[in-house]
Amino acid sequence: MYVAVKGGERAIENAHRLLAHERRGDRSVPELSLAQISEQLGLAVDRVMSEGSLYDRELAALAIKQARGDLIEAIFLVRAFRATLPRFGATEPVDTGEMRVQRRVSSTFKDIPGGQVLGPTFDYTHRLLDPALAEAGDPEAPALASTSDAPMPRVTDILGQDGLIERSPDADPDVPVGDLTRDPLSYPAGRDLRLQNLARGDEGFLLALGYSTQRGYGRNHPFAGEIRFGEVEVEFFAEEIGFAVPLGSLALTECQMVNQFKGSASEPPCFTRGYGLAFGQSERKTMSMALVDRALRARELGEDLIAPAQDEEFVMSHSDNVQATGFVEHLKLPHYVDFQSELGLLRKLRQEFADANAVPVLKEAAE
Amino acid sequence: MTAMTVELQPGFADKVLSAQSTFRMVMEAMARPGHVMPVDDGGGRPPSMMAGVAAIALTLLDQDTPLWLDAAFARAPDVGTWLKFHTGAPVVTRPDLAGFALVAASETLPDLTSFALGTPEYPDRSTTLILQVPSLSTGPTFHLRGPGIDGVTSLAATIEPRDLFARLSINEALFPRGIDVILADDQSLVAIPRTTRLSPAGA
Amino acid sequence: MNAPTYNFAYLDEQTKRMIRRAILKAIAIPGYQVPFASREMPMPYGWGTGGVQVTAAILGPHDVLKVIDQGSDDTTNAISIRKFFAKTAGVETTTSTEEASVIQTRHRIPEAPLREGQVLVFQVPIPEPLRFLEPRETETRRMHALAEYGLMHVKLYEDIARFGHIATSYAYPVKVNARYVMDPSPTPKFDNPKMDNCPALQLFGAGREKRIYAIPPYTSVVSLDFEDHPFTRYKFDAPCALCGAEDSYLDEIVTDDKGSRMFVCSDTDYCEGRQAAGHRGVENAAPHKEGAHG
Numbered sequence: 001m002y003v004a005v006k007g008g009e010r011a012i013e014n015a016h017r018l019l020a021h022e023r024r025g026d027r028s029v030p031e032l033s034l035a036q037i038s039e040q041l042g043l044a045v046d047r048v049m050s051e052g053s054l055y056d057r058e059l060a061a062l063a064i065k066q067a068r069g070d071l072i073e074a075i076f077l078v079r080a081f082r083a084t085l086p087r088f089g090a091t092e093p094v095d096t097g098e099m100r101v102q103r104r105v106s107s108t109f110k111d112i113p114g115g116q117v118l119g120p121t122f123d124y125t126h127r128l129l130d131p132a133l134a135e136a137g138d139p140e141a142p143a144l145a146s147t148s149d150a151p152m153p154r155v156t157d158i159l160g161q162d163g164l165i166e167r168s169p170d171a172d173p174d175v176p177v178g179d180l181t182r183d184p185l186s187y188p189a190g191r192d193l194r195l196q197n198l199a200r201g202d203e204g205f206l207l208a209l210g211y212s213t214q215r216g217y218g219r220n221h222p223f224a225g226e227i228r229f230g231e232v233e234v235e236f237f238a239e240e241i242g243f244a245v246p247l248g249s250l251a252l253t254e255c256q257m258v259n260q261f262k263g264s265a266s267e268p269p270c271f272t273r274g275y276g277l278a279f280g281q282s283e284r285k286t287m288s289m290a291l292v293d294r295a296l297r298a299r300e301l302g303e304d305l306i307a308p309a310q311d312e313e314f315v316m317s318h319s320d321n322v323q324a325t326g327f328v329e330h331l332k333l334p335h336y337v338d339f340q341s342e343l344g345l346l347r348k349l350r351q352e353f354a355d356a357n358a359v360p361v362l363k364e365a366a367e
Numbered sequence: 368m369t370a371m372t373v374e375l376q377p378g379f380a381d382k383v384l385s386a387q388s389t390f391r392m393v394m395e396a397m398a399r400p401g402h403v404m405p406v407d408d409g410g411g412r413p414p415s416m417m418a419g420v421a422a423i424a425l426t427l428l429d430q431d432t433p434l435w436l437d438a439a440f441a442r443a444p445d446v447g448t449w450l451k452f453h454t455g456a457p458v459v460t461r462p463d464l465a466g467f468a469l470v471a472a473s474e475t476l477p478d479l480t481s482f483a484l485g486t487p488e489y490p491d492r493s494t495t496l497i498l499q500v501p502s503l504s505t506g507p508t509f510h511l512r513g514p515g516i517d518g519v520t521s522l523a524a525t526i527e528p529r530d531l532f533a534r535l536s537i538n539e540a541l542f543p544r545g546i547d548v549i550l551a552d553d554q555s556l557v558a559i560p561r562t563t564r565l566s567p568a569g570a
Numbered sequence: 571m572n573a574p575t576y577n578f579a580y581l582d583e584q585t586k587r588m589i590r591r592a593i594l595k596a597i598a599i600p601g602y603q604v605p606f607a608s609r610e611m612p613m614p615y616g617w618g619t620g621g622v623q624v625t626a627a628i629l630g631p632h633d634v635l636k637v638i639d640q641g642s643d644d645t646t647n648a649i650s651i652r653k654f655f656a657k658t659a660g661v662e663t664t665t666s667t668e669e670a671s672v673i674q675t676r677h678r679i680p681e682a683p684l685r686e687g688q689v690l691v692f693q694v695p696i697p698e699p700l701r702f703l704e705p706r707e708t709e710t711r712r713m714h715a716l717a718e719y720g721l722m723h724v725k726l727y728e729d730i731a732r733f734g735h736i737a738t739s740y741a742y743p744v745k746v747n748a749r750y751v752m753d754p755s756p757t758p759k760f761d762n763p764k765m766d767n768c769p770a771l772q773l774f775g776a777g778r779e780k781r782i783y784a785i786p787p788y789t790s791v792v793s794l795d796f797e798d799h800p801f802t803r804y805k806f807d808a809p810c811a812l813c814g815a816e817d818s819y820l821d822e823i824v825t826d827d828k829g830s831r832m833f834v835c836s837d838t839d840y841c842e843g844r845q846a847a848g849h850r851g852v853e854n855a856a857p858h859k860e861g862a863h864g
Contacts, residue, residue, distance in 0.1 A: 008646045009653070076614070083610040084576060184605030184780050186489075187708050313706055323778050326615030327695065333617065333647055337640045337677045337836055340822055341739035341758035344804055349733050383578045387630040390590050394628065395687070397597045398771045398786045427594075429587050466591075487715035491595040491604045514600050514747050515786035517769070543749060547598045560598035562747065562786075 023068050037061040046251075046280025047071055051321065052078030053181070053200050054085075055250055055279055072202075076322045083181070092244050093171070094232045096254045096277075097154050101230040103281075106155045108223050108258060114152030119229065120281070155226040156256045156273065165258060165271040187313055194296050194316065195289075199277060201319030203285045209309040210291035218295045218307030222274065225258035229281050253278050255286035259294050262301050272301060376411030376445070378425050378453040385410070389426040393549065396558035401511040401522040403503050403555050413445040417499050419551025420469060424497070428454035428467060435465035435482075435494070439472035462494065470498045473527035479534055479546055490543040493561075500550045501525040503557050508568035515560070521568060522557060526550065532565040539564065579626040579659040585609055589627035589782070593773060596784035601746030602714070603697050603781040611777065618651055619777030621674050621693035628689060628773075629655065629672060634662045636670035641678035641819065641836035648676070665839050677740075679761040681818045681840040684770035686787065692755040694776040697783065699743040699753040719751050722794065730799055739804065745792045746785055760804045760819045765791040810835045813844035814851040 024031065038045050038061040048060040052075045060078060067073035103119025106112055118124075159165040169191075171177075178193040185193060198206060213219055231251050235244040255276040263269030274294025276286030295309035308314055318324060379385035385407070392404040412421035428434060434456040440446045441458075450456060450469075459465055462482045470476050476498070485493035506525030509532055512518070526532070531548075538545040538561040545561030559565070577583065585607075592606040611619040629635065635655055639648040643665040651674060652663050664670050667680040674691040684690060696702075700710040703721050713719065722743060729737040736742075742759035746752045754762060755774060765772060765785060772785040785791060795801040809816045811832045818840055820833035834851075835841035 008644050008649045012646055012649060076610075079610040080612045084580075084582060086582070181609075182607050184607050186605065313708065317707075322610065323615045326617060326619075327778055328616075329614060330616030330695070333676075334640045334645055335677070335756075336821060337758055337819070338740035338756045340820070340836075341760070341804060343822065344806075345735070345737065345739040349735065349737075352734060383583060384631065386583065386586070387578075387628075390586075391628065391630060394590070394593060394597070394771075397594050398784075399686075427587060427591055429584055431584075431588065432591070488711045489605075490599050490602060491592075493595075495594070514789040515597075517788045543599050543602060545598075547594070562598065562600065 023066070032065055034058055034061040034065065037064050043281060044069075044071060044074075046278070046282050047203060047285070048074045048078055049279040050282055050285060051075045051200055051202065052082065054078050054082045072321045072325050076325070079322055089236065090177070091247065092235045092237055094234060094250065094252070096228065096232055096252065097152075097157065099152070099228055099230040099232050099252070099254075100249075101152050101228050103230070104152060104226065104228040106224070106226045108155060108225050109158075112153075112155060112158065114148070114150055121283075152228075154228075154256065156258065159225070159258065159271065163268070163270060166262065166273060168273070185316070187316075188299075189312060189316060191293075191297070191300075194312065195275065195277075195293060197316045197319055198289045198292055201289070202321035202324070203282070203288070205319050205321070205324075206288035206292055207284060209295070209315065210288035212307065213291050213295050213309045218298065218310045220272075220274070220291070220294045220303075221260040222257040222291055222294065223259075224287065225256045225273075227253065227255045227283055227287065229253040229283070251280050253280065253282050253286045255283070255290045257287075257290040257294055272297070375452060376413055376449055378410055378412075378449075379422075380410045382425075385422070386426045389422045392556065393423060393426065393558065396549065396556055397547070397560055398515050400513060400515045400559055400563040401509075401520045401557060403522070403557050405555050406551070408553075413443060413449045415440070415443045415471060416446060416449075417551055417553045419553065419556045420471075420497055420499050423549060423551060423556065424450060424456075424467075424469065425453055427495075428456040430455040430457065432456050432466040433459045433464050435459055435462045435468040437468070437470040437472060437475040437477075439475050440469050443471070465494045468494050468496050470496065472499075473529075473531075476528060476531075479537060482546055484541060484546060485544045487544065490545070493544065493546060496546055496548045498526075498531070498548060498550050500527060500552055503550060503552050503555045510566050510568055511559075511563050513560075513563040516563070524550070524557070532559075532567075535559060535563075535565060538562075576658060579629050579655070580612075581609070581623065581626045585623075586627045589623055592782045593624065593627065593784065596773070596782050597771070597786050599750075600785055600789050601744075601750030601752040601783060603776075603783045605780055606782050608777045608780040613650070613654070615778035616695060617647060618674070618676060618693040620775030620779075620782070621676070621691050621777075622651060622654070622775070623777055624691050624773050624775035624782060625655065625672060625674050626659070628691075629659050629661060631659070631661065633671045634664050634669055636664050636667065636673045636839075637675075638673065638678060638680070638837075638839075639676040640821075641680075642838045644838065666843075667837075667839050677756050677758075678819070678836060679757060679764045681815075681835070681837045682843075684764075684768055686769045688770040690768075690770050690772045692757075692772065692774045694753065694755045694774045694781070695778075696741075697753055697774065697776040697779050697781040699741075699751050714750060717749065719745075722751060723796075726794060727796065730796070736795070736799060736801075742801075743794050745794060747789050748792075751794070752783065752785075752791075758804060758819060759793065759801075762791070762793045762801070763803060767791075806833060808833055809851055810841060810844075811851045811853055813841045813849045815841065815844055815849070 038057045044064055045057055045060045048063055048071055049055050063074035063077040101117060104117045156165055180193050180196055231249045233249050234247045236247050237244045257274035259272045259274055261269045261271050274290035276289030278285045292309055296312055298305055298310040392406060396404045406419045406422050408418040462468060462477055482494035485491060502525040506523055508521050508523045511520050547561055548559040550557045588607055592604045596604045611622055637648045637652040639645040655661055656663055667682040672689045676693040698710050700713055703725055704710050726736050740758045741753055741756045742762055744752050744754055767788055769787050771787055774783045793801040806820050810818060810820060812834045815835055818835045818837060821836045823832050825832055
């Protein structure tokens with residue numbers, strides 16, 4: 001006699017137990033600590049904080065450990081935790097012009113006030129696997145210079161002094177900055193919401209879209225005006241005491257692209273901007289983001305809408321890897337009820353086709 | 368308590384569970400227009416506010432819901448403070464910006480078209496009107512038809528303004544835009560969503 | 571480290587209020603999709619986050635919850651969601667359609683008739699019935715605003731021209747209260763007639779797409795069709811092999827690699843109830859053909 005499948009609850013419990021076992025791996029190998037992940041896989045932690053939208057290195061490291069190194073799964077863990085956190089308010093805007101810079105490069109000027117600072121970068125490393133790293137060992141101590149107090153103005157601010165680049169829009173106190181995690185999104189979306197969406201967006205998706213603009217799908221002639229990475233202060237305006245109090249500092253990467261100019265009968269031509277910002281050191285992400293931000297401004301700047309990267313609904317609806325992975329992977333859930341419906345319809349259509357054409361359809365083996 | 372000091376009344380004793388049970392009453396009321404749903408007097412409220420109105424306010428309002436108060440509620444010294452403390456809802460003076468409107472007295476109910484009625488694309492962006500009425504158990508009988516009603520149902524209630532249901536006939540031409548109304552007295556509430564068609568008994 | 575603590579039914583109160591307000595508007599405008607600020611839930615998008623948020627916003631300690639996936643209480647996703655609410659809200663759970671006050675479902679409507687006071691919560695992947703014809707939200711929203719549904723009829727008619735039938739067998743579009751065209755979620759069209767004039771409240775939650783919609787009780791729900799090609803309900807030729815039911819939706823069970831198969835009720839509670847009442851089917855029934863009847 002046929003008995004319907006039972007025991008799903010037991011199966012789930014056992015599957016999770018097995019997962020925990022696999023996560024730990026060979027027990028004779030020392031277990032990873034969160035500090036090891038945070039210190040030695042720092043760029044993975046940065047990505048999880050950025051796309052997880054939560055600045056907490058320890059939680060991001062925990063998520064990476066729990067997710068067995070699957071970064072999208074780790075981002076998901078962080079997001080689900082973030083959604084339950086109470087809101088106390090919004091901080092004052094951070095000032096990246098005041099950043100304590102560890103790295104700063106510009107491709108538009110040979111030298112700039114404050115200089116080019118290579119900092120920690122894979123750039124110019126020869127991509128040769130290093131067998132020495134397979135063994136434990138301390139690398140050479142870094143060469144350090146004394147901290148310079150020289151101001152390091154943003155390249156776009158230097159261009160802005162001469163009016164060569166469009167002004168950054170000023171904050172409008174009557175129009176609060178949107179938050180797509182708290183309000184349902186509707187189109188067309190403002191640049192605030194677009195940038196939030198891109199900041200949370202999947203690095204790979206943005207990379208591909210940014211790349212597509214370079215290859216002619218919505219080309220916008222970018223120059224990397226400046227990429228800077230370092231720490232900025234975060235302040236919170238406390239209504240009770242009437243002034244801003246410091247909360248701490250954040251490591252940020254900012255990319256400002258300088259793009260194709262705009263102009264009109266009433267305005268002289270000037271360069272336009274594309275903007276990228278991410279937690280930690282995330283250059284690929286912020287550069288891609290800046291390319292896509294600029295592409296999404298096509299309508300505002302009166303450019304032809306011809307490419308995927310310029311299509312706000314397309315980009316914003318598909319950039320989120322937590323949404324995307326959920327929906328793609330949901331195809332492994334049972335669908336046998338709707339499949340049965342399709343199967344029945346298909347069999348009927350085939351039978352009718354056979355009847356109409358008087359050709360024997362390959363009979364199913366059981367019949 | 369002296370005449371000079373107005374003590375702030377408490378809200379729900381159990382915020383989570385009272386909000387849940389009140390919401391279920393409101394949801395059931397909205398799903399079954401004309402059906403009188405009981406409301407627990409969950410806790411404190413300003414003296415001029417009936418229990419039904421207070422419970423709905425504590426359940427549905429917060430800092431994300433612009434709130435319009437009619438002159439009678441706006442005049443009452445404790446209503447504004449109580450609502451601000453327990454819900455945080457920002458009070459607006461333009462009814463067309465209100466997510467919710469609380470109305471205590473019929474003579475201060477403005478023309479219904481002065482409230483937000485939604486747009487053809489977003490008909491949900493409309494004001495929900497919460498109207499305090501004398502009685503939802505006795506009074507003239509009305510017939511109601513529409514979604515949520517098995518054929519026809521009737522409601523006997525004393526409602527001010529007396530022509531409210533006639534005024535709600537604007538919903539028919541406006542649909543899917545429109546205004547949704549919740550009537551409340553001290554023990555109960557009744558919802559009249561924009562899909563409900565009303566007529567006096569015998570008409 | 572911030573050790574997580576969670577509220578009754580998981581969601582914080584502000585989120586519940588936001589969802590509750592959306593539910594009320596959804597009921598007031600039957601079949602219209604209300605945008606809501608869907609939260610990230612501790613299960614993946616596409617796995618019922620919309621249904622879970624709706625259930626979490628309405629559920630109270632006096633509720634009795636039933637969760638089904640593909641009609642069954644014992645599929646892994648149904649178990650997982652049921653456990654989530656048993657843990658976070660401490661509610662009583664059941665497999666009985668009759669006893670439940672709230673039923674969360676994926677892809678089916680129970681066979682047993684629903685009654686007044688019950689709430690059926692659907693998990694919805696793509697809430698927009700016009701999405702497969704027009705991918706842009708800005709466009710489909712305009713079509714709904716103008717009740718401009720010609721495109722849908724063209725699509726259905728093209729099916730007829732090509733296949734002789736409307737080639738949609740699940741997620742079959744309906745018109746609600748003679749106004750909005752609505753996606754019933756990927757239920758088989760067999761279940762569509764159960765939505766019409768149903769005494770229970772039907773709520774639909776789409777988490778990833780951030781939409782909530784509703785059908786109030788006793789509301790007209792009409793499957794789209796044409797005079798010369800009326801809507802037909804898919805029907806099986808043979809009864810359930812376990813309980814003998816002739817009026818239920820059946821799962822096809824492949825029993826060996828020689829093409830043998832049998833058909834049993836997809837609604838496990840319905841099937842078990844009938845068996846308990848003494849109904850018997852031809853277990854291990856010979857394979858049979860199924861077809862469609864009006």
